[in-house]
Amino acid sequence: MKKSVFLGAMTVAGLAAGAAAAGTLDDVKARGTLNCGVTTGLVGFAAPDANGVWDGFDVGVCRAVAAAVLGDPMAVEFVPTTGQTRFTALASGEIDLLARNTTWTFSRDVDLKFEFVGVNYYDGQGFMVPRELGVSSAQDLDGATVCIQTGTTTELNLADYFRSNDISYEPVPIETNAEAQQQYLAGACDVYTTDASGLAATRATFENPGDHVLLPEIVSKEPLGPLVRHGDNEWADVARWTLNALITAEELGVTSANIAELSAGTNNPEINRLLGTEGELGAMLGLEADWAKNALMAGGNYGELFEANIGESTPIGLARGLNAMWTEGGLIYSPPFR
Amino acid sequence: MTTLTDPPKGNFRLSQLIYDTRYRSITIQVIAMILVLLGIFWLVNNTIQNLSALGKDFDFGFLSQPAGYDINQRLVEYTSQSSHGRAAIVGILNTLLIAFLGCILATILGVVVGVLRLSKNWVVSRMMAVYVEGFRNVPLLLWIIAIFALMTEGMAQPRDFKVGGDASMILGDSVAVTNRGVYVPGVILENGLFGSAVLNWLLILAVLIASIVCIRILSRRADHIQESTGVRPTTWYQQLALLIVPVGLVLILMGAQLQFPYLKGFNFTDGIHLRNSLIALWLALSLYTGAFIAEIVRSGILAISKGQSEAAAALGMRPSRTMNLVILPQAMRVIIPPLISQFLNLTKNSSLAIAVGYMDVRSTLGGITINQTGRELEGILLMALFYLVLSLVISGVMNVYNNRTQLQER
């Protein structure tokens, strides 16, 4: 439901008083919609389609949380944020959850006072160069011109990496991925650096993807995950365990196809606890018993979300890699539902 | 408002504060003052409350912490280990640079286009009209993006300059126009008088200024002679010599050498690199503001009554001399005040540098620094202060100039 309308908005000033302190879950329930911060557009992660319906991997997380809390994956207001405005939007209570491929770092967690609820994509900063340059390692990039997206951790990593390797370079800061892509393709920079997932996604849409190579060096750890405000532990738990539910579901083989069948009850107690047919996990979170089921119905489990939005069957074509289940050699791991 | 002075009527009564025109203005001012102060207090109080609720403080200490990011165009020394404060200074200098360059080019463009638009040549005047309307009616941001993209897509890449490539350097292998910017020869001083390059260049600048002052004195003298005798002594060769010889001597003394850019590895090295972001922003700002200045110049010229040019024609002056000696000097008086506000606009519009990745103060202090430190209140405050001071200084300087050229009306 959409109620906080233009004039209404002024009259309910004071509504969110103390929102920064506590009670986001109650607020969301009372409001009936989840305000979720996403990018203004990043291929595969979040973009509006011709109908204005948002779609993507980060969007999937938002929808899952909305489904868990409100039982309705469509009850999300997507708030497009830029690299500059995202943290303020979260801190000021304009959004309840930020799912905008944001790197979990110490200073963001501690100094900027946010709470990262998990990692939905393990990424790292990589480099892409045209094949014809014949560069095979980032160590060969001395004197190169490098396109970077500003307002991210990328530029800090880049400065650190080149300084520690004593390589000179010329940074070309660019505001958006689309602009950077255009600069890179025109040859205004030799190298484009951003998260490896972004590089792969960008390369996939080139006219000739084969003319470009990703260098083997990954110069940073970029655990990307959704985040909430510090100090509201109930809400952080909801977001955290929704994400964990998506991951556990993949591990247990619960998919959007078989969930209806499984939620009738199974022999596996963990599945039963997850889907709310056994135990009272939902109530402990302050949610309905079938919260995880709703979250899973929204877009499927972690693996399904991955495959549908950025996986190998999509134009972006990312391999699971680090983001495979821990049982398959990846890092995606959820604490047990118990 | 003119007020009638009533004869004083004995003792002061409280109601006079409202009804008596002598005291009423004081009442109004006091009330206005109180309302404004209340408003400010309300805002400040809210801010304090909000900050403390978020657990933040108001502290400029972040300016001395290491910035951690690199800046490509730096007029003073800066590395990623320098402080946020220094990054802000680098940004401020870049803003000043683009504003300065932009104002000059915009003025030149504006005057040329404004005059050409009044040309009798139909094709030229139409073309200028298309330029002016095209730039005035489309957002500057679009022009900046378009010109930037045009430069990156239209120019050759550095690697095309390799042997066997499609592109080659121009002007006798001294200038390379690439899609990363233009590389022009630079001057290095082999044995400067001072250790630091900046001081050496300042010395040369001082010599140049001294020469220009001498030239002014020379031409003043020529004016005097012309006024008293009617014959103007030929001074152009003296002026030229004064301009070139001292600076040339100093340069030779310091062992100045031209340094040509050449392709090495991924990029050109040596020489001066005018980055694409700088050129694109510069061009876009100048073309955009130039269109507005052209209109100002045109209306300034049209404001000069026709009798002036007719009188000049009657005196047998050529059209070009009429324009230079009769029309433009008069038109300047009409032109300068709106010109000032265009300069201010250009300076403020330079904050759109964010669209092309030019590292101005909005991108360093107001962009990356705020983003890395989370000090948006302090950062934006400092940035707004900088722009405010800059605007006030520009309008102050230009107003002084304006007052000097303004016709003393009687």
Place this chain on the structure above:
Amino acid sequence: MNNSEISFVRTEMLPEKAPPAKETGAIKWVRQNLFSGWLNILLTVLSLFAIYSVLSLILPWAFGGVWNAGSLTECREVLFSFYKGSHDGACWAVIEDRWLQIMFGFYPPELYWRPILAFVLLFVALAPILFADKVPGQLVWFSLAYPFLAAWLVWGGSVWLPIFAAFGFVAAVIAYKILSKLAGPIVANLGALAAALIWWGMLMAPISDGLHKMVGSSRFDNTVATLNARTDELPAQVAAEDALLEAKQAEIAEAVAVKNEILIEMTGIRIEEFGIEEQFEAKEVALQRLDGASESVSDLADILDEWGGAPAAASDASEVDIAKAQAAAETAEDLVGDIGSLLSGALSDLAGDTVDPSELLVPSASQADPSILEDVSSMVSKAGLEDPIAALIARAESVTTETSEADLKDLQADIETASAALGANIEALQTVHDKVIATNADALVEPQARLLDQTAILTALRDDQTVISQSKFRLETELSEGNSFLSSLQSLNEREASLPILQGRVDELKAELPRNMRNLIAVNQLPEGTSSADERLLSEYLGAKNDVLSVSASVNDTYGELGRVGLLPIDSRKIGGFMLALIIGIAGIVLSLPLGILLALGRQSHLFIVNKICVVFIEVIRGVPLIVWLFTASLLLNYFLPPGTNFDLVLRVIIMVTLFAAAYIAEVIRGGLAALPTGQYEGADSLGLSYWQSMQLIILPQAMKISIPGIVNTFIGLFKDTTLVLFIGLFDPIGLAGAIRADTAWNGIYWELFIFIGLLFFIFCFSMGRYSLHLEKKLQREHR
């Protein structure tokens, strides 16, 4: 004199002769206007050349573009089939696909009539201001009501909300009227301000909520019943749309398959071209290598010549000379190595990646143009190219630094011969390629036409699909909103009942809380050293307070939805594109007018403090770029407002833009005030009018009239500047262009979107600018 007898005086005028051809009509015009002097000739030629070069770039690109395609890839396919790269033709299909989004953002398509109506009514509202003499004066009331009406149309909500908001002004006027009789203008002004603030701040919300509650409770049962019925039937409807959608998707898949078949067919026709193209690359690389080898030989010869044989230093040479000799020797050795490696590289290129001309597949093309076969047969055979090089390699192996100069010359000449042969071969290949393309082009005409038809069909199908998916989306949203509304209705009584309990808990906690903590709004504010019990108490208290607020807000919201009499509310975030630019621009100008007038009057005022306050405000606002103010709106405005206030970004931007525009409007109006002759002010004073009376009746009407062109120009500037909101995450046209490019289908699109947006801005701003010029001229005429 007419009757003069003198014969040499003409008695009648000769008929006028036609002027020479050079001096009439178009020729004269051209001579006078374009070629009147050398400078003019130069300028004309230069301009014509500039125009030609720009148009020759843009026109083929723009008119050779693709209008029907579902994605950039499809665009490229079509362009490729027409012998064009993606840079040689525009992909206008993206505009076809997304133009509505660029105009309206994400506003629901079925409600487009609301913003359009608001836009049309704008002109009605402007009529009394712009054509005061031609329309009835009563229309001014509509102009005053328009801002409220437009906001209601765009954002929706209950019909009384805009009325209540407007009533604030009515309250102010009433308070003023009453108080001015009792206590004079100062008190009356303050009273009016207070009345409006009290109405908006304290009375409006409860009254509106009360109304909602009243209407809502009477509707409760009915609504629940309808909602139940509706949510029961909706899933079936959604499923029906789903089926439709699936059918459509199948149809599309079929059409895509047909399209792909056509593409494959075309590739089949062009397969010969591709085969030949493959040969080019390898041969060109080989050619480069041969040239490199020849260069190396000549360099080697130069070095040997310089040193008179293998570089070696004399026995008595200095260290420097020895070093030089060594370097030269090394270079020579390197060159010797290079010659061999380059030659063998060239050979392996040719051997590995090229085929003999006889193996070139040209059968189908040669049917149409037999000369192709002749060309092919006249080409040097593969062996004919390779053998000389193989021989050269053998000779190059024997090359050392001792080789004589003559031998080197010989070798170089032979290499050059081989390279010339290869060059000729490439040229012949090029001729064949051109001919094949020419023949294929004819054969392609028919499939190209079919491809275009097929893409048009596809576009039509996709449009259908969009319509279906939109209606499905609408139904789904209705279902999800209906369900959540139902559940909130069901819990309504419970929530209402819980309110007093919650309030009681707050009071209880408040009583327990130490007095100095009662005004705190966050745990963070506690002084250091506060006991953990107190801290817990405070956080509980804050939580309880928050519960009360959010529950009462949610109750009000539910009643608001239940008791809504009016239009469907639309969230600000749904507004984007040109609609957003227009809303921000128009709202900025309209709302800033009153403030701008006050500021202008204040800046003209003789009251020192008032004057200085206005000057500082105007200069501060004008001295700082809009983008900084926008960042203030998005990052800082929340700090400046009472804790917890949180209203949406569009509203914050409108507030900031209003303040920004007010400073500029103030300067425009100040210009208007200054332009009035002093006699007007003196005349007003001499009539004994008070300050406000003289302003209202005499000065402002005239000053405003003079200022209208300036205000229009400010509006144009502001409208263009609204594009900056993209930097704070709002979807203005340029921001939307970014979002569209983030869609996988359109990633990589560039100029098309920007040209479309630029064109729309141009049309709008240009016509406004012309209008303001027209107004200026009209004013000048009237003043004469």
